[in-house]
Amino acid sequence: MGASAKETEIAFFGGSFTAIDRAYMLSLLEAAKPYLDYFYGIRVSTRPDCIDREVLTLLQAYHVTAVELGAQSMDDSVLELNRRGHTAQDVVDASRLIKSFGMSLGLQMMTGLDGSAPEKDVATAEAFIALRPDTVRIYPTVIMRGTALCDRYLSGAFVPYTLDESVSLCAELILMFAKADINIIRLGLHCSESLMQNSLGDNYHPAFKELCESKIFFDSFLDQARNLQEKHVIATIHPKSLSKFLGQRKSNLRQWERMGYRVEWRLDDTLDKYELGVCNATEIS
Numbered sequence: 001m002g003a004s005a006k007e008t009e010i011a012f013f014g015g016s017f018t019a020i021d022r023a024y025m026l027s028l029l030e031a032a033k034p035y036l037d038y039f040y041g042i043r044v045s046t047r048p049d050c051i052d053r054e055v056l057t058l059l060q061a062y063h064v065t066a067v068e069l070g071a072q073s074m075d076d077s078v079l080e081l082n083r084r085g086h087t088a089q090d091v092v093d094a095s096r097l098i099k100s101f102g103m104s105l106g107l108q109m110m111t112g113l114d115g116s117a118p119e120k121d122v123a124t125a126e127a128f129i130a131l132r133p134d135t136v137r138i139y140p141t142v143i144m145r146g147t148a149l150c151d152r153y154l155s156g157a158f159v160p161y162t163l164d165e166s167v168s169l170c171a172e173l174i175l176m177f178a179k180a181d182i183n184i185i186r187l188g189l190h191c192s193e194s195l196m197q198n199s200l201g202d203n204y205h206p207a208f209k210e211l212c213e214s215k216i217f218f219d220s221f222l223d224q225a226r227n228l229q230e231k232h233v234i235a236t237i238h239p240k241s242l243s244k245f246l247g248q249r250k251s252n253l254r255q256w257e258r259m260g261y262r263v264e265w266r267l268d269d270t271l272d273k274y275e276l277g278v279c280n281a282t283e284i285s
Contacts, residue, residue, distance in 0.1 A: 006038070006039065008040060009040050010036075012028060012043070015045075019047055026058075029042070029064075044064055045067075045069075046068075047070055049086040049094070057101075066103060068108055070108050071088075072110040072113065073120070073124050074091060074127035074128070075088065075115075078113050078116045078120060082149075083148075091107070095131045105131070105133040106137065109124050110138075110141050111138060111140045111166065112161040112169075114152060122173070126176070132182075135182070135185045136185070138170060138186070140203060141161075142199050143199060144199055150200060160203050171212045174187070178273070178274060213274075214245075214247040216244070216274055221245075221256065224278035228278070228280050230281060230282065232280070234264050234279055235263060235264070235277065236265070237265060237268070238272065245265065
């Protein structure tokens with residue numbers, strides 16, 4: 001498996017691990033036990049209301065090193081409307097308990113849930129940051145056929161974010177978590193045949209994270225360029241951020257050119273991931 005395996009974890013996802021039948025949960029942990037020498041530890045995901053001292057003591061005994069909570073929202077009215085079965089306080093209590101056991105805390109949120117709004121999603125991100133998780137996952141709500149949310153969508157009771165609205169919101173969330181030095185380990189749903197065939201609405205995109213990161217650079221460029229005297233400008237970015245700066249299929253660059261800008265760029269590996277500098281071309285000899 002190689003030395004890199006010691007930096008990875010065995011993961012149990014796709015459900016609420018601590019809410020399943022206890023004997024079955026223990027059998028899964030026992031099955032992982034022989035491989036713990038090869039991996040850093042075990043990561044599990046579960047519900048905020050399925051965490052207590054007893055279960056964390058058990059998980060700790062099996063070398064579980066990270067617990068992710070499907071918090072989804074920190075607005076109780078949104079949680080109730082979407083029948084989540086837990087409260088925002090449950091998230092707070094479970095998060096603090098996980099951290100007190102020395103485990104890595106992950107929080108998962110869903111933007112655009114029924115009853116939510118961009119300002120409520122931003123407030124959820126702010127509440128997450130206050131809890132100081134080690135990692136965050138952000139999943140924009142996608143409507144799937146055969147669900148209660150699908151029925152509300154088809155009846156007009158639920159109006160989802162458009163793709164542009166979702167991208168703008170999540171671009172803002174990226175910067176919030178980056179400023180707080182909290183790692184986003186997933187943004188957007190993994191593309192699958194089932195998802196493509198059974199989702200409704202227009203707010204899903206297989207390269208969602210790339211769209212959001214490109215939006216960050218598009219907005220940052222305009223914020224700086226509009227204050228310059230020239231349309232011929234030099235942008236300075238980190239080498240690994242060049243594709244995001246240019247946009248998907250160079251969409252950002254084409255849009256700037258349509259706005260009359262002549263854009264050149266320089267690479268600087270001392271810059272942060274989302275840092276961008278823009279100046280008049282004449283300022284650089």
